[in-house]
Amino acid sequence: MDKAETPIIQNFFAPEYLIYKEIFTHSEASRYLGIAQSKLYKHTSSGNITFYKPEGRHNYYHKDDLDKWMLRNKQLSNKEISRIAENKNRNS
Secondary structure (H helix, E strand, O other), rough: OOOEEEHHHHHHHHHHHHOOOOOEEEHHHHHHHOOOOHHHHHHHHOOOOOOOOOOOOEEEEEEEHHHHHHHOOOOOOOOHHHHHHHHHHHOO
16 A cells, blocks of 8 residues: 555544544544534634643543534424424413
């Protein structure tokens, strides 16, 4: 295998590899979220994503924090909205 193929293979296995980790580096976190590293930096610097700096230099991210961030702002389906409305009508 030549050196040009190596990054392709590493990127191919990255998502599966990241599933089993709990703590991510900045580049791993951006791959896990599917966003650019610069976009992740903007989210951390604006306080949108929780991160850790144990030595005051590098950012680290906990998988649970990233999952919570990805699952924010849930958009309800029409069925869920109808169910909520029905429950409110019953309780009125």
